[in-house]
Amino acid sequence: MKTVHDTFGAASCRADGLCVLRPAMPQGFMDAESLMRVAEVVRKYDLPGVRATGAQRLEIHGIPPELVDTVTEAVGSLDGKCPFMMTLCLGKGQCSRGLQDTRSMAAALENMLEAMADIAVRPKFGVSGCPRGCGQSWVRDIGLIGDAKGWTLLFGGAAGRKARPGEIIAKHLCDGDVLKYVKRTLDFFAGNAKKGERAAGFAERIGMEAVRQAAQNPEPE
Amino acid sequence: MSATPKGAILQRDKKTYAIVPRTPVGLVTPDSLEAIARAARKYDVPIMKITSGQRIAMVGLEEENVDKVWEDLKMEIGPAVGLCVHYVQACPGTEVCSLGQRDSLGFGLELEDHFVGYEMPAKLKIGISGCPMCCAESYVRDVGLIGKKKGWTVVVGGNASGRPRIGDVLAEDLSRGEAREVVTRFIDFYRDNSGKRQRAARFVEKVGIDEVVKQVLRR
Numbered sequence: 001m002k003t004v005h006d007t008f009g010a011a012s013c014r015a016d017g018l019c020v021l022r023p024a025m026p027q028g029f030m031d032a033e034s035l036m037r038v039a040e041v042v043r044k045y046d047l048p049g050v051r052a053t054g055a056q057r058l059e060i061h062g063i064p065p066e067l068v069d070t071v072t073e074a075v076g077s078l079d080g081k082c083p084f085m086m087t088l089c090l091g092k093g094q095c096s097r098g099l100q101d102t103r104s105m106a107a108a109l110e111n112m113l114e115a116m117a118d119i120a121v122r123p124k125f126g127v128s129g130c131p132r133g134c135g136q137s138w139v140r141d142i143g144l145i146g147d148a149k150g151w152t153l154l155f156g157g158a159a160g161r162k163a164r165p166g167e168i169i170a171k172h173l174c175d176g177d178v179l180k181y182v183k184r185t186l187d188f189f190a191g192n193a194k195k196g197e198r199a200a201g202f203a204e205r206i207g208m209e210a211v212r213q214a215a216q217n218p219e220p221e
Numbered sequence: 222m223s224a225t226p227k228g229a230i231l232q233r234d235k236k237t238y239a240i241v242p243r244t245p246v247g248l249v250t251p252d253s254l255e256a257i258a259r260a261a262r263k264y265d266v267p268i269m270k271i272t273s274g275q276r277i278a279m280v281g282l283e284e285e286n287v288d289k290v291w292e293d294l295k296m297e298i299g300p301a302v303g304l305c306v307h308y309v310q311a312c313p314g315t316e317v318c319s320l321g322q323r324d325s326l327g328f329g330l331e332l333e334d335h336f337v338g339y340e341m342p343a344k345l346k347i348g349i350s351g352c353p354m355c356c357a358e359s360y361v362r363d364v365g366l367i368g369k370k371k372g373w374t375v376v377v378g379g380n381a382s383g384r385p386r387i388g389d390v391l392a393e394d395l396s397r398g399e400a401r402e403v404v405t406r407f408i409d410f411y412r413d414n415s416g417k418r419q420r421a422a423r424f425v426e427k428v429g430i431d432e433v434v435k436q437v438l439r440r
Contacts, residue, residue, distance in 0.1 A: 014317055028271045032261040035269070039254035050254065052247040054310055054358060056271040061317050087273050094268065094280055096233045133382035136273055139361050157385070161353050163360030165385035 011068060011078065019063040024077040027088055027106045028056030034076060041074045055085045055124075084113055084125055087136045091129030091146070098129035100146025105175065112179055120190045123199055126157075138165045141199035142182060151178050155185060155211055156203030164200045167208045169215045181215045188214035226287035228298035232280065238287050239280040243299035243337070246311040246329040246349075247275030253296060260293045274299075274308045274346065300338055304418070306345045306408075309333040310358065314351025314368065323368025325351035328397055332404065339408070342415040342424075347404075348379075360388045363421035364404055369393075373400035377407055377433065378425025386422040389430035392438060406437045 013019045023038055038058060042050055048062035063071050072078060086109070089095065091102030106127050126133075126140035130147065136159065137143030143154035149172040157166030170181060188211065193202050203211060225231060229238035242257065257277060261269055268280040276299050282290060291298070300307045311329030315321035329349045336347065348355075348362035352369070359365025361381035365388050367374040372394040379388030392403050410433070415424040425433055 014319055016317075018317075020317070025271065030269050030271070032258040032266075032269075035254050035258040035261070039251040039258065042254075043251040050249045050251075051313070052244060052249060052271045052275045052277060054247075054273055054275055054312075054356070056273060058249075058271065061313070090239075090268075090270065090278075090280065092233070094232050094239070096231065096235075098233065128382075131383055133385070134273070136358075136361075136381050138385035139358065139381045159358040159361045159381060160355040163355065163358075163379070163387045165387070 011072070013065065014061070017065065018061070019065055019068050020059055020061045021063060021068065021071060021075065022057050022059050022078060023075045025057050026110070027086065027103055029103075030058075037075055041071055044074070045071060047071075054087075056087050084123060086110070086125040086127065087140065088127040089129055089134035091127075095129060097132065098146070099148055100129050100151060102127045102129045102135060102146070105144065105146075105151070105178065108175065108179060109182065112183065116183075116186065119186060121186070121193050121197075121199075123186070123189070139163065140166070142166075142185065144178060147172075150174050153178060153181050153185075153215070155215075156199045156208065158198060158200040162198070162200055166199075167203060169208075169212050184218070185211065185215045226284060227291060229282070229287045230302055237281045237283060239278055239301075240282060240287065240290065241272070241274075241276050241278050241299040241301045242294055242296040244276050244296075245333040245337075246309055246326055248326070248330075249277070253294075256294050256296065260290045263293065264290055266290075273310075274301075275310050276301075276308065300344075302344075304343055305341050306336040306339040306347070308337065309347040309349060310362065311349045312351050312356035318351060320354060321351035321368070322370055323351050323373060323397075325349045325357060325366070325368055328366070328368075328373075328400075329357075332401065335401075336408070341408070341412055343418050343420045345408070345421060361385065362388070364388075364407065366400060366404070372396060375400055375403050375407070377411075378422045378430070380420060380422035384422070386426065388422075389425060389433075391430070391434060403437065407433070410437050 088102040092098035123141035126137035126143045128135035128137045139157040139159035145152045151173045153169040154166035264286045311325045314325030316326045345363045348357040348359040349366040350357040361379040365376040375391045376388035380386045
């Protein structure tokens with residue numbers, strides 16, 4: 001059976017010995033077919049439940065370990081393309097308030113991040129198409145907020161035990177710059193973080209000025 | 222603009238609508254998933270997305286189809302606009318998670334049943350976590366609950382968006398019954414004393430947590 005670590009959290013085991021699977025759901029979107037497959041699997045194997053999570057994924061829980069492979073196959077593919085959790089709002093494509101296209105930004109980020117799967121940190125991302133921040137950008141390790149002039153990049157937010165709003169790294173970034181800034185920020189974070197350290201603690205320990213510099217300079221001193 | 226159809230949100234193109242069926246604490250059943258999938262196929266719904274509120278949004282419905290989709294779904298409306306309690310978000314808690322210390326799903330369902338749709342000065346979101354890791358983002362919801370070894374902690378005035386704010390602790394070490402009572406009292410106090418459209422974060426900021434504690438816990 002696959003473990004947490006080789007599927008990026010798409011499958012994991014719980015205290016009661018039963019497993020949890022997360023079907024593929026790129027950027028939180030799905031179609032009727034994938035939804036139908038999940039429903040059929042849950043009914044066929046008489047599983048106790050399905051949950052929509054705050055990470056914008058579906059989670060099938062209560063799967064006996066011996067059924068994990070069968071269920072995985074029946075569901076199609078597992079969530080695993082992007083090694084990082086990402087929440088986003090509908091953005092410019094749909095929402096009447098949207099100022100930037102969150103979905104294409106999330107896809108571009110996922111493409112870049114796929115190649116960075118071995119990085120030593122596991123930041124969570126939030127991408128919002130307007131300053132209302134419905135993609136939870138302020139309380140994610142790395143957040144993006146769209147406005148009329150481009151993207152604002154945030155770092156160091158958290159919504160969990162040590163809740164904290166992120167701080168601004170840069171404003172008015174174009175799509176291409178966002179990717180460059182995020183990559184440099186991640187490299188700096190991974191290179192200097194203590195084991196298990198989240199962006200919030202890191203930002204407080206190292207200081208935001210250092211993070212900003214690393215994000216802006218192609219060659220950090 | 223003609224009257225908005227039941228439980229629908231007008232989209233960017235000013236023609237199509239989004240709807241959000243009610244799925245308390247994110248729990249769905251094969252029946253509801255199938256109903257959503259069938260309706261999506263039948264009415265050609267272009268976009269379906271899981272939201273941060275642990276719900277499934279169906280986006281891009283033609284106006285004439287909104288009522289038909291609701292009829293086919295046989296599900297209740299999950300409030301997504303309007304001045305009321307929108308949703309209760311919960312982590313799996315002791316029900317499923319190995320770290321869970323309290324039954325966040327069960328308590329979440331109980332609160333959802335009681336509060337969703339409750340009229341408020343502004344929208345109100347509740348996050349209920351089964352342990353201090355706070356996976357239900359309790360510190361950044363209008364009302365948050367956190368399950369700890371000694372009992373429930375109630376935090377109020379958090380917000381995750383435009384002007385983020387970390388919630389303040391209102392009370393700690395509560396039994397489930399006590400926690401429900403404290404949440405109810407806070408919601409009543411906020412409802413009776415806040416200006417219209419003022420979110421709980423701004424209200425708590427303005428009144429001050431000390432005063433909120435005094436007013437809510439005194440009675």
